[in-house]
Amino acid sequence: MGSFRFRSAAEPSHPRARDDRWTNSWTNWAGNVTSRPRATETPPDPMALTRIVDRAVASGDTIRVVGAGHSFTPAAATNGVQVSLDRLDELEIIAPIPGTDGECLVTVGAGIRLHALNELLAEHGLAMPNLGDIDQQSLAGALSTGTHGTGAALPGLAAQVHGMRILLASGSVIEVSQDQHPEVFQAARVSVGALGILLAVTIRCVPAFLLRARETTMQFDEVMEGLDEFADTNDHFEFFWFPGTQGTLTKFNNRVPEGTPTTVDSLNTAAAAAYSARSWLDDELLSNGLFQFTNSLSARVPQLTGPLNVVASKALSPREYVAPSHEVFVSPRRVRFIEMEYAVPRAALSDVLQELTTVANRRDLAIQFPVEVRFAAADDVWLSTAHERDSAYIAVHQYQHSPYREYFDAAEAIFRAAGGRPHWGKMHSLTRTELTDLYPRFEAFCTIREKLDPRGLFANFYTNQVFGKLT
Template sequence: MAAPTSTPVPAGPFRTGRPWTNWARTVSATPARTAAPRDEAELAQVVTAAAGDGLRVRAVGAGHSFTPAAATDGLMLNLDAVSGLLRLDRGPSDATLVTVGAGTRLHDLNALLAARGLAMRNLGDIDRQSVAGAISTGTHGTGARLGGLATQVRGLRVVGPDGTVRETVAGDDLFEASRLGLGATGILSAVTLEVVPAYDLRAQEEPWPLERVLEGLDDLVDGNDHFEFYWFPLTRRALTLRNTRLPRDEAAPDDPSMNAALRRVRSAARSARSAARATARVATRARSWVDEEALSNGAFGLVNRVATAYPQTTPRLNDFSARALSARTYTAPSYEVFCSHRRVRFREMEYAVPRAALRDVLAELDAWLLASGENVPFPVEVRFAAPDDVWLSTAHGRDTAYVAVHQYWRLPFGRYFSAAEQILAAAGGRPHWGKLHTRTASELAPLYPRFADFQRVRAEADPDGVFRNAYTDRVLGAGAG
């Protein structure tokens, strides 16, 4: 480990003594101290100093968690400067491993991978988060054969409460606990990810009757690389999203026997293909702007404002929104299809349920919505994931369906989320660590076979509880420290 520097560390964008607020405006905190270390050595230095002064320490990424996962009244760390590409390696079985600073934002990661002909195997639906923040709460996308972002992690550098930096890889207990650990085992300074060759996605978006989606569910989920749907509450309508992975053409191998004419033909074909792709990309961007800004964000924002002012119109507005969506098919680089901009602010709760329970859960939610008359102008999002072995992953050990309920930020969400939580929890659901829920450690422990292992590693890594906050006390227990 490099020796800690003695130069002053910038205080960071949060102002000491002034409240910090998350994206959803569900959480605020007033840290006693803030810091924006410029590298790992400075990070180690400020952590050690804070621990010595009896302060608790939390890192904040993009503040996109709905839960108070990053909140602290101690030292709040901003790792925006601990970012960017650190290393590009070949791993076992020729896998490509990319090491980045933990504060790297996903959109910057996607750009630096694309510049090298690489991409993330799977992504969620926005790219504003930091790499460390995203993996620490179990951020995921959709795909029945794929896991969340933490399953793509192969190595970590973890700063402990005494400033010691531990390099840890798959199979180490500290790695298993820290790749999805809410920052409770230490502050991540670098993350190594296994990435794949760049690929395009062919996206098919079609409004379907909900019944058609539910009847064909298994074929849709298993027969597509990435399948998800949005169900419009108080209607029987859904928007289906099917993405198919299309490998990019490899550059022609350097074949000495290939004659010059053939090489020229291949090179011309490659140029034509890349020109076509560039044109398609411009078209995609123009269309994306219309779809995302004008339709998804602009019109959707208006729908939500009307629903807030005139709640009795919501069922008709939802029906209108679902009908207004037209089918479209387009192809674009994977990260452009996976990620979109969300400018309409909302609150969200998401539970991972066993895939087999999905139909019953949606039926119960539908019945509650109809009976309660709740004003819900935001669709319910349903996604899928493969079983994985990450200790605190919401998809640990089982085929998973994710059910996410949203509410416009100006509307009350308490009654709706509470009813949804009862239904989802009764189905054996596990709440997303970064999204609203009320579960406690004693309720969560039986849902995670490796929960006790996590606690053991956490207690070893942070014996005095420097990395605790009120949220980790609630969901992981106040055991450490």
């Protein structure tokens, strides 16, 4: 297998900055992973995909499915055949779950993007119970790396999966669920694309709901004191802390009980216009425009990072609004960054954060991006970062064009000392040896992989790192 190219912050990392030798190359969203697929395919249907798999098997090639390329790790990168399932994104069936209050099992093509899925669900009066903070990913990509949102009582996306249809290296297609191939099902819900190609996914959805969002700035010490209370008494609590300052932005999102008269439609026109103007001011101008400006400035003049962080931490105005859940969960993220995120046992969060401040506050590191803290309930998915333990997620970021290695290495040492598990789609340095100790079912996963894909048809540089090389 060919090699992947990782850029250091000193190299040009914007795709347009590439020289001619890389014009046919693929680059992820963050611009830190580049590969050169031998061929790219976007099959219109599963039959065409099967033929692509057959050809790759015959020629001894490797295959990697790419979703939206939003992983910071080379999870989707390949120098073999790169396949996009953008055209396998159709709704197959919506089946009400008997005995529930309107919950449904929804089967969709695995390539569907989350924003399209959210719209489709809304059209049918449904929603995902929880989501991450963007909606650009493909459903399969988000599941495969263990994507999660925040909510101490709510698990990540993979725990909402009821069944999957998978195209295997053998060319056969299997349906997996708790009842059909249950072990493969447990392994496939988070599999980093290493077991086969997900063709369709059945997810458990809930009736559409509104969220009341309250966003406000708070002092870091105040947040630390209220950490457990905030996480336990709100459906979805998260916060962003700006290194080198006491400033945080906290987000408290709570379900609006059904029947509450407050609805989006009930906002009068003037209030709706004011909301939309404020939303634009906060989401676009402050979160993206101003943030882009402060980041590029401090990338050029690192000494300005501290004062600029103070500005950034105070720029957002407190706001409260009610909107459909998927609109509240998701924000535009136009300023590109590099990210590492670890799930630590929830009980360790406070100590880990205190320790992290000693690193993130270091002036020489000039950290421009806030640290993000979220929560998730334990689940039973084998490679879920919240497998069998209530978890808190701590994410460190750095602006795309700034050095991040020293910061991430120091942060990773702190996360690892607390038994942290790295997000499969975000920067980390762990290999199979260390990961085996972090997941009770890790070796069981690797055994299933060896059985389903003995030759490594779906292997790449990253699966070799995390699961080991197949011979």
